[in-house]
Amino acid sequence: xxxxxxxxxxxxxxxxxxxxxxxxxxxxxxxxxxxxxxxxxxxxxxxxxxxxxxxxxxxxxxxxxxxxxxxxxxxxxxxxxxxxxxxxxxxxxxxxxxxxxxxxxxxxxxxxxxxxxxxxxxxxxxxxxxxxxxxxxxxxxxxxxxxxxxxxxxxxxxxxxxxxxxxxxxxxxxxxxxxxxxxxxxxxxxxxxxxxxxxxxxxxxxxxxxxxx
Amino acid sequence: xxxxxxxxxxxxxxxxxxxxxxxxxxxxxxxxxxxxxxxxxxxxxxxxxxxxxxxxxxxxxxxxxxxxxxxxxxxxxxxxxxxxxxxxxxxxxxxxxxxxxxxxxxxxxxxxxxxxxxxxxxxxxxxxxxxxxxxxxxxxxxxxxxxxxxxxxxxxxxxxxxxxxxxxxxxxxxxxxxxxxxxxxxxxxxxxxxxxxxxxxxxxxxxxxxxxxxxxxxxxxxxxxxxxxxxxxxxxxxxxxxxxxxxxxxxxxxxxxxxxxxxxxxxxxxxxxxxxxxxxxxxxxxx
Numbered sequence: 001x002x003x004x005x006x007x008x009x010x011x012x013x014x015x016x017x018x019x020x021x022x023x024x025x026x027x028x029x030x031x032x033x034x035x036x037x038x039x040x041x042x043x044x045x046x047x048x049x050x051x052x053x054x055x056x057x058x059x060x061x062x063x064x065x066x067x068x069x070x071x072x073x074x075x076x077x078x079x080x081x082x083x084x085x086x087x088x089x090x091x092x093x094x095x096x097x098x099x100x101x102x103x104x105x106x107x108x109x110x111x112x113x114x115x116x117x118x119x120x121x122x123x124x125x126x127x128x129x130x131x132x133x134x135x136x137x138x139x140x141x142x143x144x145x146x147x148x149x150x151x152x153x154x155x156x157x158x159x160x161x162x163x164x165x166x167x168x169x170x171x172x173x174x175x176x177x178x179x180x181x182x183x184x185x186x187x188x189x190x191x192x193x194x195x196x197x198x199x200x201x202x203x204x205x206x207x208x209x210x211x212x213x
Numbered sequence: 214x215x216x217x218x219x220x221x222x223x224x225x226x227x228x229x230x231x232x233x234x235x236x237x238x239x240x241x242x243x244x245x246x247x248x249x250x251x252x253x254x255x256x257x258x259x260x261x262x263x264x265x266x267x268x269x270x271x272x273x274x275x276x277x278x279x280x281x282x283x284x285x286x287x288x289x290x291x292x293x294x295x296x297x298x299x300x301x302x303x304x305x306x307x308x309x310x311x312x313x314x315x316x317x318x319x320x321x322x323x324x325x326x327x328x329x330x331x332x333x334x335x336x337x338x339x340x341x342x343x344x345x346x347x348x349x350x351x352x353x354x355x356x357x358x359x360x361x362x363x364x365x366x367x368x369x370x371x372x373x374x375x376x377x378x379x380x381x382x383x384x385x386x387x388x389x390x391x392x393x394x395x396x397x398x399x400x401x402x403x404x405x406x407x408x409x410x411x412x413x414x415x416x417x418x419x420x421x422x423x424x425x426x427x428x429x430x431x432x433x434x435x436x437x438x439x440x441x442x443x444x445x446x447x448x449x450x451x452x453x454x455x456x457x458x459x460x461x462x463x464x465x466x467x468x469x470x471x472x473x474x475x476x477x478x479x480x481x482x483x484x485x486x487x488x489x490x491x492x493x494x495x496x497x498x499x500x
Binding site for chain 2: 004005006007008009010012041042043044045046047048049050051053054119120121122123124125126128165184189190193194
């Protein structure tokens with residue numbers, strides 16, 4: 001673990017890998033719930049780091065953090081969020097070809113895995129989900145799309161993500177969901193937050209909503 | 214008809230509703246947002262007897278014009294600018310009464326970029342995640358003002374005149390930003406770090422609420438590529454592949470993959486928000 005200062009009142013904690021970052025993030029949430037991180041406004045997990053912002057005494061906390069061993073992870077209560085997906089994305093054939101399988105098999109592989117939200121970013125409610133094996137990593141598209149529709153289920157690197165709203169994007173689109181990822185009128189607004197377990201369940205591609213869109 | 218409201222007669226180049234933002238949601242990808250010059254927004258609120266965190270208007274360069282439907286107390290602060298009601302000059306930087314139906318004109322900024330318009334009772338648009346701020350990166354909060362829009366006001370409180378002669382800091386002729394190096398200063402050459410803290414930059418016209426973009430010498434890296442996405446703080450000096458630093462302001466993305474060479478002190482960011490394109494910028498290291 002490396003603890004880096006980020007300005008007057010933030011620490012960036014760098015872990016060995018994504019799994020270590022997730023475990024340390026969970027430990028920080030436990031400690032905060034127990035009152036151990038007074039004043040800390042933000043705890044932001046990311047690919048291999050956790051950012052703490054609003055730290056009153058960053059020098060002291062930086063010295064303490066390496067001693068905070070994550071406890072053995074217990075499965076989080078609250079079960080698994082199911083996200084129904086039509087595997088009709090325009091990049092599904094290309095992704096399947098990279099994996100050396102048919103598009104139907106690619107959909108089965110994706111819907112058989114259990115995912116976890118490693119972190120959020122890019123847009124409110126956009127989660128970076130891990131759960132596919134390393135052999136299923138895919139690159140971003142060479143040319144990003146100027147508009148990816150809301151509900152697009154997409155892959156990039158080791159991650160799966162779902163676009164909460166229409167936006168530009170460079171991820172490979174493999175499907176579409178009607179699930180509402182982000183609704184500020186709802187509590188909580190985000191369907192997916194760091195640590196949430198997720199399964200994508202395949203639903204039939206309805207007539208007229210195929211990959212040709 | 215509710216007369217506790219103001220009508221937007223001229224929205225101006227970019228006028229948004231801002232309060233002190235929505236911190237605490239960065240882990241969901243939600244920027245903090247909020248007034249870019251928070252000291253100015255707080256002071257304008259105190260002048261009209263509001264809580265410091267009440268919603269105000271943040272203008273950009275050329276002000277705005279409003280018509281209150283009832284008599285209101287108004288204070289215009291931040292970037293100095295002419296203020297008029299029905300053509301009659303009013304003092305800037307202090308609380309004034311604007312009669313019902315009068316045209317309140319907030320003019321072009323004389324110096325600085327962003328004026329703040331506080332009205333007694335505050336702007337009572339619907340809050341989103343606890344804040345009324347417009348977040349231009351992710352589209353949360355109310356849309357930027359448009360001509361003809363009607364903005365509701367909250368109930369004015371009785372408190373008044375808690376400040377007599379407020380200390381408005383003038384917008385800077387030269388912007389000096391105190392930084393602490395890191396977290397990714399080890400991605401840059403020793404020469405780049407020297408360049409950052411000794412050479413002059415200029416504020417670029419491409420700056421916005423997301424970041425203060427700078428023209429000047431590019432910062433050379435010792436390693437190529439991108440970092441895996443990591444959390445970003447307010448004031449982060451991020452260096453994209455072209456080597457020209459960007460200082461993250463209130464609407465900055467919560468995560469990013471370009472290395473952050475240094476972080477600017479929060480206390481210096483209000484001045485950064487008032488620095489017009491072409492303003493010289495110096496970074497100085499502070500511990």
